[in-house]
Amino acid sequence: MSEKSFNIDWDSIDYVFTDMDGTILDLDFDNFFWLEVVPEKYAEKHDLTVSQSKSMLFPEFKSIQGSLEWYSIDYWSDKLDLDIYNIKWAYKDKIRYLFRAKEFLNVCREMNKRTFLVTNAHPKTLEIKDFVTGIKSMVSRSVCSFDYQYPKENIEFWVNFNRDVDFDPCRTIFIDDNEKVLKSAKDFGIKNLLAIQLPDSSKDSQRIVDFNAVDGVCEILDKYI
Numbered sequence: 001m002s003e004k005s006f007n008i009d010w011d012s013i014d015y016v017f018t019d020m021d022g023t024i025l026d027l028d029f030d031n032f033f034w035l036e037v038v039p040e041k042y043a044e045k046h047d048l049t050v051s052q053s054k055s056m057l058f059p060e061f062k063s064i065q066g067s068l069e070w071y072s073i074d075y076w077s078d079k080l081d082l083d084i085y086n087i088k089w090a091y092k093d094k095i096r097y098l099f100r101a102k103e104f105l106n107v108c109r110e111m112n113k114r115t116f117l118v119t120n121a122h123p124k125t126l127e128i129k130d131f132v133t134g135i136k137s138m139v140s141r142s143v144c145s146f147d148y149q150y151p152k153e154n155i156e157f158w159v160n161f162n163r164d165v166d167f168d169p170c171r172t173i174f175i176d177d178n179e180k181v182l183k184s185a186k187d188f189g190i191k192n193l194l195a196i197q198l199p200d201s202s203k204d205s206q207r208i209v210d211f212n213a214v215d216g217v218c219e220i221l222d223k224y225i
């Protein structure tokens, strides 16, 4: 997006809710982990070729995408008979911030916004990511959708989250790289919504159809603050 096509009125915003994977942290880790590492480990364990493993796993992944199980380390550990938690630890060095994302969180804090990490990541995944990046110390509070029994794609997540935190959706901005998630936030009534077009630094940008979009939070720093 080269032209400035919208504005963010920061004076009308108290809460900044930001997704973790693909918004603050590089989705490259998650894509690499699920599309390369897990199929390799599954192939080793079950005596398959990697290509056989991928053709078995990918439809399995797709069938529950967007559900709470999809984000659950425990679900996949049971289902695949792999220790997903420990395998993630082994690959933790690939976890990193997206370009200038840490600076963005600092700027939100300097603007006195209540900045929440709002993630579908499993609490055990958050633990690993926090160990590597210190991300929890960068925000006012970290919220896992597991705490509210629904993924962010479901409006019930927002209802339960709001019951707990009592934020004003009209004075909130929510940033995420997933349009389905942004849609449920919109249905709940969150006024300011922003999509991320480049969640994975190793891939091309994704096409965002229904929301204002930036390449990354670095673009917010450059153009909208």
Ligand SMILES: [Mg+2]
Residues within 6 Å of the ligand: 019, 020, 021, 022, 023, 176, 177, 178
């Ligand atoms: Mg994301």
